[in-house]
Amino acid sequence: MATGRAAAVPGLATRPIMLVGLMGSGKTSIGRRLAAALHLPFVDTDAEIETAARMSISEIFRRFGEAYFRDGERRVIARLLDGRRCVIATGGGAFVDPDTRRLALERALVIWLDADLDTLVARVARRNHRPLLEGRDPRSVLGELAALRAPAYSQAHLRIPTGSGPHEETVAAILAALPRQELA
Numbered sequence: 001m002a003t004g005r006a007a008a009v010p011g012l013a014t015r016p017i018m019l020v021g022l023m024g025s026g027k028t029s030i031g032r033r034l035a036a037a038l039h040l041p042f043v044d045t046d047a048e049i050e051t052a053a054r055m056s057i058s059e060i061f062r063r064f065g066e067a068y069f070r071d072g073e074r075r076v077i078a079r080l081l082d083g084r085r086c087v088i089a090t091g092g093g094a095f096v097d098p099d100t101r102r103l104a105l106e107r108a109l110v111i112w113l114d115a116d117l118d119t120l121v122a123r124v125a126r127r128n129h130r131p132l133l134e135g136r137d138p139r140s141v142l143g144e145l146a147a148l149r150a151p152a153y154s155q156a157h158l159r160i161p162t163g164s165g166p167h168e169e170t171v172a173a174i175l176a177a178l179p180r181q182e183l184a
Contacts, residue, residue, distance in 0.1 A: 016081060018088045018104050020095040020153055021113035022145055024123035026162050026170060030113060031089035033171045041086040045094060048076045057091070066093075074100050081107040092145070096152045105155065111174060112156035117142060119164045 017034070019027040028044050035042035046057055049072055053060055060069045073094050080088055081103055088108070095101050095110070104110050115123075120142045153159075158177050162170040 014085060016084075016086050016088055016108045018081075018090060018095075018108040018110045019113055020090050020104075020110055020156055021092065021115065021162075022120055022142060022149065023092040024120040024142070025092075025113040025115040026123070026167055027089035027092075027113055030162070030167050030170050030174075031087050033167055034174055035087035037171055037175060038087065041084065042089070043080055043086050044089045045073060045076050045080065046089075046091050048080070049073055049091075052076065070094075070097060073097075078103055093149070095156070096149050101152055101155065105157070109158070109178075110156040112153045112159045113162045113170065114153070114159050115162045117146065119162070120146075122164065 017038075017040070019031050019034075021027055028046075031044070032042050049060070049069070050056055053072065055063070057069065060072070070093065073091060074097055077088070077090065077094060077100050080086070095104060117139065121139050124138050124142070158174070160170060160173050160177060162173075
């Protein structure tokens with residue numbers, strides 16, 4: 001069940017839609033499907049960062065550290081929020097940054113994809129490219145991140161629970177939660 005205050009956000013029909021949530025919550029997979037359903041372009045901020053830096057997110061973390069990555073991420077998101085209407089999938093930590101969060105809440109419809117810990121652990125186990133998980137127990141890391149990031153994520157305009165079911169179910173829940181003017 002969706003929760004939030006999207007109906008109270010003025011100008012939704014012209015704003016980008018930004019998906020936030022922990023790694024493994026489905027931001028990219030669900031974002032692609034949501035963009036297709038709304039006939040909008042899809043943008044993944046991690047892919048944009050990798051293209052701009054000409055290296056993988058893991059390599060950026062290894063070579064320059066998380067602070068350097070977050071600075072680049074903030075600039076990419078600011079550029080995307082100044083451009084055309086689209087669906088944007090962010091990295092898990094992007095919305096935690098106060099400046100990025102403020103900008104996103106002002107210029108986008110922000111949707112928190114909130115997945116339970118078991119779903120997140122199962123999803124991240126499928127791929128081995130997450131810098132914050134390298135050499136660490138995914139369940140412990142994700143539990144810590146969930147506790148740290150929930151206060152920021154809870155500021156999103158909408159919260160959509162997402163589980164182990166098909167991504168189409170989550171897309172349908174988002175579409176049902178969007179105010180009517182968003183679907184016009």
